[in-house]
């Protein structure tokens with residue numbers, strides 16, 4: 550009988566935060582956490598431990614949740630929701646309030662990518678920041694925007710036309726001392742400079 554394949558990549562803990570007044574109060578079923586987890590399971594080869602949270606659009610609650618996930622050792626935290634102009638949308642403010650470094654390129658690139666999908670892409674004020682050794686990235690609340698921004702745009706044959714922002718996440722996590730993230734190229738081709746590329750045993 551064949552030996553079960555051991556995943557050679559380092560484990561990674563990932564915080565998944567769905568920020569939605571309506572989903573967190575039960576008005577509708579949250580689709581943010583499942584959409585994020587499903588996309589990550591398709592894209593990432595490492596063993597992943599998810600830390601899911603479903604919270605309301607309260608700035609103090611969002612900041613406290615992000616800090617708790619940083620303390621818990623998440624190398625990456627993805628939020629969804631609360632990035633727009635509505636009065637209750639405060640995810641970017643809550644994220645910037647706990648930032649040690651701001652990473653403007655992620656938000657800029659996500660708005661560019663999203664313009665290929667919706668003309669209202671510019672309404673998202675999404676940001677990305679680093680706190681300690683954690684990369685935190687805001688995504689819009691529409692569940693479909695998760696794959697759109699992380700994976701980018703494909704043609705009808707599935708060929709990548711515009712890479713999603715996740716292509717830059719593994720190297721960013723390397724640079725802040727996190728685990729080496731390997732991706733499934735068919736979903737997301739991560740980019741690293743040649744000198745940063747490592748190989749791990751037998752790949753699953």
Ligand SMILES: Nc1ncnc2c1ncn2[C@@H]1O[C@H](COP(=O)(O)OP(=O)(O)OP(=O)(O)O)[C@@H](O)[C@H]1O
Nearest residue numbers: 567569570571572578579580581606630631690691
């Ligand atoms: N967590 C979620 N689960 C399921 N659908 C969602 C979620 N967040 C947003 N949506 C959908 O996307 C649409 C646009 O999101 P909108 O910007 O109104 O929500 P939000 O401000 O992120 O969430 P909420 O209004 O609950 O605080 C919503 O009408 C809803 O259909």
Ligand SMILES: Nc1nc2c(c(=O)[nH]1)N[C@H]1C(S)=C(S)[C@@H](COP(=O)(O)O)O[C@H]1N2
Nearest residue numbers: 630631632633663669673689690691694697
């Ligand atoms: N890729 C993508 N980006 C998107 C959208 C989308 O459907 N797909 N929706 C836009 C809309 S309509 C809004 S109002 C803003 C903010 O959404 P949020 O408040 O739910 O975070 O994200 C924008 N960015």
